[in-house]
Amino acid sequence: MAEKQRSYSISELASEFDVTTRSIRFYEDQGLLHPTRRGQTRIYSRQDRVRMKLILRGKRLGFSLAEIRDLFSLWDETPSGSQKQLNLLMEIIHQKRAELDQQLKDIAMVQLELDNAERRCRDALDELRTQKQKAS
Amino acid sequence: MAEKQRSYSISELASEFDVTTRSIRFYEDQGLLHPTRRGQTRIYSRQDRVRMKLILRGKRLGFSLAEIRDLFSLWDETPSGSQKQLNLLMEIIHQKRAELDQQLKDIAMVQLELDNAERRCRDALDELRTQKQKAS
DNA sequence: TTTCCGCTTTACGTTAACGTAAACTTCCTC
DNA sequence: GAGGAAGTTTACGTTAACGTAAAGCGGAAA
Numbered sequence: 001m002a003e004k005q006r007s008y009s010i011s012e013l014a015s016e017f018d019v020t021t022r023s024i025r026f027y028e029d030q031g032l033l034h035p036t037r038r039g040q041t042r043i044y045s046r047q048d049r050v051r052m053k054l055i056l057r058g059k060r061l062g063f064s065l066a067e068i069r070d071l072f073s074l075w076d077e078t079p080s081g082s083q084k085q086l087n088l089l090m091e092i093i094h095q096k097r098a099e100l101d102q103q104l105k106d107i108a109m110v111q112l113e114l115d116n117a118e119r120r121c122r123d124a125l126d127e128l129r130t131q132k133q134k135a136s
Numbered sequence: 137m138a139e140k141q142r143s144y145s146i147s148e149l150a151s152e153f154d155v156t157t158r159s160i161r162f163y164e165d166q167g168l169l170h171p172t173r174r175g176q177t178r179i180y181s182r183q184d185r186v187r188m189k190l191i192l193r194g195k196r197l198g199f200s201l202a203e204i205r206d207l208f209s210l211w212d213e214t215p216s217g218s219q220k221q222l223n224l225l226m227e228i229i230h231q232k233r234a235e236l237d238q239q240l241k242d243i244a245m246v247q248l249e250l251d252n253a254e255r256r257c258r259d260a261l262d263e264l265r266t267q268k269q270k271a272s
Numbered sequence: 273t274t275t276c277c278g279c280t281t282t283a284c285g286t287t288a289a290c291g292t293a294a295a296c297t298t299c300c301t302c
Numbered sequence: 303g304a305g306g307a308a309g310t311t312t313a314c315g316t317t318a319a320c321g322t323a324a325a326g327c328g329g330a331a332a
Contacts, residue, residue: 011278021279026320040280040327057242062198064318074253086261093254100243100250106193107236110207114236117210118229125222147308157309162290176297176310200288273332280327291316298309 008044010035017052027055030065032072061103071096144180146171153188163191166201168208197239207232 014021027033028042033051035042051072058068074089081089150157163169164178169187171178187208194204210225217225 009278020321022322023320025280030319042279057245060198060239060242061246062196066318071249075249080260083261083264086257086264089257090254090261093250093257097247097250100247103196103239103243106196107239109193110197111233111236113207113211114229114233118226121222121225121229124216125219125226128219128222145308156291158292159290161310166289178309202288275330275332277330278328280325282324282326284321284323286319286321288318289316291314293314294312296310296312298307300305300307302303302305 006046008049010042010044013044013049013052016049017056019056024052027052027065031069032065061100142182144185146178146180149180149185149188152185153192155192160188163188163201167205168201197236 008016010021010024013024024033025042028035032055033044033048035044035048037043054072055065055068058071059065063071070092074092077089144152146157146160149155149160160169161178164171168191169180169184171180171184173179190208191201191204194207199207206228210228213225
């Protein structure tokens with residue numbers, strides 16, 4: 001059962017996710033990615049690719065790279081710390097969950113406002129059409 | 137029927153929303169707020185207060201101040217433009233709605249990951265407790 | 273061999289969203 | 303009328319997240 005260890009070059013990842021290579025190297029600099037090397041050249045694994053997805057997802061939610069890095073250590077740190085550490089982790093998890101809940105509420109509100117704006121916009125368009133009708 | 141036109145000072149708003157006065161003046165600079173003046177001093181209306189809420193909500197969703205300003209003009213521009221303008225507005229509205237939908241998906245994914253992390257964390261805590269039990 | 277392509281490092285530049293400090297008015301109050 | 307509290311303008315500083323340019327390395331193709 002040979003593992004199909006597909007790997008990626010930096011420009012492959014860049015074009016797939018539509019970011020620059022500069023960004024990808026920057027993420028590594030910030031401790032978000034840890035590609036291996038063949039000589040000087042960076043080699044990205046499937047795991048790194050998954051990381052990229054997660055990074056971009058975090059960014060779309062307005063998280064900073066530092067926060068995303070913290071979430072990563074939450075994620076892959078096999079929880080083997082002291083009880084104090086573990087409780088701290090639980091704390092952070094609940095904190096993040098609260099942020100997401102707030103965002104859900106915010107999104108709902110903005111959606112309502114968009115509904116409203118769209119309705120008024122549609123009304124204005126209808127108004128224009130009926131005026132055109134009268135003119136003909 | 138005297139309108140109860142409550143007004144606010146800059147520091148009142150600042151403490152209520154837990155931002156600095158510098159930020160509030162900056163938002164004005166960027167065209168997000170338009171307080172009236174008594175002499176030099178800024179006077180904020182209830183409408184301005186509502187604006188503040190919307191600004192912070194937008195920020196929590198990761199919008200830039202420029203985007204928020206655009207949403208504002210979407211919002212209070214009585215849709216009285218040309219048909220071309222109105223169609224453009226509809227376009228922008230749908231664009232923003234798509235962004236929000238994407239965020240909803242992203243939030244759902246991150247929530248799953250948090251669930252996962254919390255479970256592993258809880259398991260590790262249980263593990264610690266049972267070990268303590270054995271030791272006693 | 274040269275030349276080009278993709279990758280690398282190094283390093284300075286840029287934008288957004290404020291922070292922070294200085295110097296000044298206004299109004300109250302002691 | 304001296305001081306303090308709260309407001310103002312002006313302006314330079316700061317951080318995050320890259321952009322951009324310069325200079326160099328290694329392989330392959332002409």
